[in-house]
Amino acid sequence: MATLRRLQEVPRHLLVCEKSNFGHDKSRHQHLVETQYHNYKVSFLIPECGILSKELKSLVMENGPFYFVKNLPLHELISHEFINTFVKKGACYALTYNTSIDEDNTVALLPNGKLILSLDKDTYEETGLQGRPSQYSGRKVMKFIVTIDLMDLSINLDSKRYKRTCWSFKEKKPLKFDFLLAWYPTGADESTMMSYFSNYQIQEHQPKISQSLLTDLQCPVLQSPMLQGEPEVACSAQELFDWLGAVFNHVSLNNESNNFISTYCCPQPSTVVAKAYLCTITGFLLPQKIGLLLEQLCHYFDEPKLAPWISLCVQGFADSPVSWRENEHDFLKGGEHLYNFVIFNNQDYWLQMAVGARDDCPP
Numbered sequence: 001m002a003t004l005r006r007l008q009e010v011p012r013h014l015l016v017c018e019k020s021n022f023g024h025d026k027s028r029h030q031h032l033v034e035t036q037y038h039n040y041k042v043s044f045l046i047p048e049c050g051i052l053s054k055e056l057k058s059l060v061m062e063n064g065p066f067y068f069v070k071n072l073p074l075h076e077l078i079s080h081e082f083i084n085t086f087v088k089k090g091a092c093y094a095l096t097y098n099t100s101i102d103e104d105n106t107v108a109l110l111p112n113g114k115l116i117l118s119l120d121k122d123t124y125e126e127t128g129l130q131g132r133p134s135q136y137s138g139r140k141v142m143k144f145i146v147t148i149d150l151m152d153l154s155i156n157l158d159s160k161r162y163k164r165t166c167w168s169f170k171e172k173k174p175l176k177f178d179f180l181l182a183w184y185p186t187g188a189d190e191s192t193m194m195s196y197f198s199n200y201q202i203q204e205h206q207p208k209i210s211q212s213l214l215t216d217l218q219c220p221v222l223q224s225p226m227l228q229g230e231p232e233v234a235c236s237a238q239e240l241f242d243w244l245g246a247v248f249n250h251v252s253l254n255n256e257s258n259n260f261i262s263t264y265c266c267p268q269p270s271t272v273v274a275k276a277y278l279c280t281i282t283g284f285l286l287p288q289k290i291g292l293l294l295e296q297l298c299h300y301f302d303e304p305k306l307a308p309w310i311s312l313c314v315q316g317f318a319d320s321p322v323s324w325r326e327n328e329h330d331f332l333k334g335g336e337h338l339y340n341f342v343i344f345n346n347q348d349y350w351l352q353m354a355v356g357a358r359d360d361c362p363p
Helices: 002-008 029-035 054-061 074-078 080-087 121-127 160-172 237-248 287-302
Strands: 013-021 039-047 066-073 090-096 106-109 114-120 143-149 176-185 201-205 208-220 270-285 309-316 337-344 348-356
Touching: 013 237, 029 287, 029 337, 029 348, 039 237, 039 287, 054 287, 066 074, 066 270, 074 080, 074 106, 074 160, 080 090, 114 121, 121 143, 121 160, 176 270, 208 237, 237 270, 237 309, 237 337, 237 348, 270 287, 287 309, 287 337
Parallel strands: none
Antiparallel strands: 013 348, 039 270, 039 309, 066 176, 066 201, 090 106, 090 176, 106 114, 114 143, 208 270, 309 337, 337 348
């Protein structure tokens, strides 16, 4: 019965909230965006807005491309040619597709050149590589984390370590995965992933864009200095976080007696806005592109607007081996790791970061 009760419990999460200003020297908004590496969904909500500006619309449409490669041998990602072509000439991202972090082997390539492998016990032992037990292992260790620094590895191609790693992936334990890949070049390089991986099944994709105009939307009243809110004056960051989740998922907020799906309603105090613009971008999204979108949203208030605030929410892949930076990520009951910016018209902002209950506290 105790096991059944635990299964019925609502998944817990860790939510960290803080406030700052984009103009402050110590504001860490840019660093935070850059260090959540693998993102699959970006949503932004602009109250009192009916149409996007030309600049915002252009950034929304330019979030691709990304690539899907089937049955890509892992040794391709540690080859000297790949490292020289992509890893050393920009920010290269890769993530295994359709793998569950709590059940399968998963792999992620970070823009700093670190290759992170989350391997089950049998695979780990078969590779013969050095790693460490997962921090989420119980008494019986079933998962291991292997980190390979490609930049360091490629310095000496004749080293025993490089030869051993190549031997492991090519001969001892050949591993193949379906991968999502994206690349942000730092120069005017003409290399493309489509041509580089032409010997494999590779597809180029553009992110999916969903746009909607919400009318007569009841919105929480917020005051930038009041992160905790104040009764009858302003809603708290936690209340806003819950409300945004309902809006982004198109949950009815009417709290009608005949609604058996949801009884949730907008927190108080609130105000009704005539229209609000909601845009969602889904795909394998680069932090650099998200950073440009955040910067443009900050400039939204350069001219007087009716909107008191804007929200930008970014969700990471639930089955990525890392959440922020190289922090190990776990699934348990929920694999969330996400952040949300609430941008005020005076350039103050709230930053909300959430991860699953067993993950390390957000940075």
